[in-house]
Amino acid sequence: MNPDKIERENHKLEKRLCRLVGQAIADYAMIEAGDRIMVCLSGGKDSYTLLDILLKLRQRAPIDFELIAVNLDQKQPGFPAEVLPAYLTQLGVPFHIETQDTYSVVKKIIPEGKTTCSLCSRLRRGILYRVARELGCNKIALGHHRDDILQTLLLNMFFGAKLKGMPAKLVSDNGEFMVLRPLAYVAEPDLVRWAQVRQFPIIPCNLCGSQDNLQRVQVGQMLREWERQHPGRLDNMLKALQSVVPSHLMDRELFPFETLQTTGQPVGDGDTVFDAPDPPAGPATPTLQSVALPLPTRAPTGPRASSSASSNSQPAAQPAL
Numbered sequence: 001m002n003p004d005k006i007e008r009e010n011h012k013l014e015k016r017l018c019r020l021v022g023q024a025i026a027d028y029a030m031i032e033a034g035d036r037i038m039v040c041l042s043g044g045k046d047s048y049t050l051l052d053i054l055l056k057l058r059q060r061a062p063i064d065f066e067l068i069a070v071n072l073d074q075k076q077p078g079f080p081a082e083v084l085p086a087y088l089t090q091l092g093v094p095f096h097i098e099t100q101d102t103y104s105v106v107k108k109i110i111p112e113g114k115t116t117c118s119l120c121s122r123l124r125r126g127i128l129y130r131v132a133r134e135l136g137c138n139k140i141a142l143g144h145h146r147d148d149i150l151q152t153l154l155l156n157m158f159f160g161a162k163l164k165g166m167p168a169k170l171v172s173d174n175g176e177f178m179v180l181r182p183l184a185y186v187a188e189p190d191l192v193r194w195a196q197v198r199q200f201p202i203i204p205c206n207l208c209g210s211q212d213n214l215q216r217v218q219v220g221q222m223l224r225e226w227e228r229q230h231p232g233r234l235d236n237m238l239k240a241l242q243s244v245v246p247s248h249l250m251d252r253e254l255f256p257f258e259t260l261q262t263t264g265q266p267v268g269d270g271d272t273v274f275d276a277p278d279p280p281a282g283p284a285t286p287t288l289q290s291v292a293l294p295l296p297t298r299a300p301t302g303p304r305a306s307s308s309a310s311s312n313s314q315p316a317a318q319p320a321l
């Protein structure tokens with residue numbers, strides 16, 4: 001590609017990232033004047049982009065708010081402790097590196113070969129809440145993006161039997177902080193590209209030696225395959241999360257099925273009996289075959305997926321910060 005074209009493409013990507021992050025911030029009223037936001041920085045592409053785009057948006061925001069980058073050095077073997085301080089110093093952003101050897105704690109408590117992520121995440125959450133409190137932050141921004149949200153939705157359906165994703169904004173479980181996900185509308189491939197454009201000094205995410213969450217990896221592959229076959233499907237799935245029709249689901253807490261009465265009057269969103277509503281036409285409209293998972297030819301259902309589904313009733317783990 002010629003340099004002018006690369007430049008134009010990069011500029012388009014930057015505009016798209018700023019637009020999508022700005023839109024998510026506006027839609028969910030994420031940021032108010034006077035906020036002090038702790039931006040969790042792991043050294044991966046997502047959190048670097050989060051900080052980068054928030055800094056750009058802050059420059060043109062009509063309100064004042066503060067961003068403080070925070071990294072938790074968990075003392076994993078090989079963690080390059082100098083990388084983030086050097087990057088953040090050169091950026092001129094206020095930052096704090098919290099050093100806590102959770103790696104040794106986890107290794108001591110969890111038997112060899114067992115998954116360490118749930119204890120590690122619990123420890124990390126407690127530390128980050130304490131740091132946010134000490135830094136006087138009222139909000140915590142995380143780098144989860146559209147594809148993380150959709151993976152979590154499907155994992156919770158498949159293994160946790162819950163229609164539950166990962167929200168763009170929610171109060172923390174201890175009730176103290178507002179947790180924000182400003183990248184909620186951003187597609188992962190855009191984050192990969194932006195990390196290359198900006199040449200972020202990426203820190204590898206496998207230093208703890210823990211196995212990747214196999215189910216999350218498989219669901220991620222499935223989503224990417226769907227998107228490859230039907231561009232736009234993942235954006236449609238995200239939009240579906242913003243357009244829920246409780247009467248057409250089956251949660252008795254959300255819709256009063258037990259006390260439902262006929263009125264004799266037409267009901268706009270009433271049941272159409274045998275006629276399943278047609279999906280709207282468009283490039284992302286699925287065909288019947290394409291709704292199926294990409295399956296191995298000889299197995300009627302994904303062998304790993306089905307065995308995991310029957311054996312694992314735990315809610316899906318959240319991706320790392």
Ligand code: SF4
Nearest residue numbers: 116117120208210320
């Ligand atoms: S993968 Fe992440 S959450 Fe899991 S043990 Fe390693 S650092 Fe902790």
